[in-house]
Amino acid sequence: MMFPYGEWVLLFLTLLAWTEKRTSRRFFLILTIAWLIGKSLEIAFTATMPWNWHFARIAVMLVFWVWALQRAKHRLLPLLFTSLIVFVETLFIVNEPGVFPYVSWLFAIVLVLVAWLSAKSYWGTAAALVGSALLNLAFVRFTYDGIIRYIDLPNDYVWNVGVGLFTAWAGLSLVWQSYAGREQIKTDAELIPSNGLATYEASEERKPRQ
Numbered sequence: 001m002m003f004p005y006g007e008w009v010l011l012f013l014t015l016l017a018w019t020e021k022r023t024s025r026r027f028f029l030i031l032t033i034a035w036l037i038g039k040s041l042e043i044a045f046t047a048t049m050p051w052n053w054h055f056a057r058i059a060v061m062l063v064f065w066v067w068a069l070q071r072a073k074h075r076l077l078p079l080l081f082t083s084l085i086v087f088v089e090t091l092f093i094v095n096e097p098g099v100f101p102y103v104s105w106l107f108a109i110v111l112v113l114v115a116w117l118s119a120k121s122y123w124g125t126a127a128a129l130v131g132s133a134l135l136n137l138a139f140v141r142f143t144y145d146g147i148i149r150y151i152d153l154p155n156d157y158v159w160n161v162g163v164g165l166f167t168a169w170a171g172l173s174l175v176w177q178s179y180a181g182r183e184q185i186k187t188d189a190e191l192i193p194s195n196g197l198a199t200y201e202a203s204e205e206r207k208p209r210q
Contacts, residue, residue, distance in 0.1 A: 005163070006160045009167055010028070010032075010035070010163065013028060013167065014031070014032055030063055031063055034059040034062070035057075038056035039056040042054065051151065051153060052150065052151065052153065057154055058153075061133065061162075064130055065127060068127035071123035073119075073124055074121075075127060077118055078127070078128035079132060082111055082128045083136070085107065085114060085132070086107075086111065086136045087139055088107075090136060090143055094143055094144065104157060112165070115128040122173065126166055130162070137153050141153070
């Protein structure tokens, strides 16, 4: 198992949200509770080879998916499109493993583009990507049966890349909103003197001449 980058990122964001008392702290609290419940299941139920189920990650993905689904404008079609791409990737890797280098990254780029173009929002894209990843867990369970000796569900690549993608996307969105807000304030500040001058000139023109 790789270093748990995703878990540490979530822990950092949770502590940051609570330290700065952001409105998102309730969201991260729910994710933390889901992770703890999932981790308890991992301790209670030992993994049976070759399937190593990461219930903590699955619990976080489920909560995040429901949260995103409630805020998505387009739900069914983005999930359908992304699920088809993920299923094709799974079948391709099973039947033609190692034929093309970086095939996982190629499918990831196509997957994100399709999700974004069909959902047209952050939460819609998140709901489509996470939902297709959850459906693919069941698909992998039956597709890989009798073929492999060990597999993580979900694997480190899907988990770490997913957490990194949504974190970076949300961070860039916040930066852009902050920049756009400052530009709007600056524009409003520049318009106030000119508007005041225009109002003064209009009032002077309306005055009757002596």
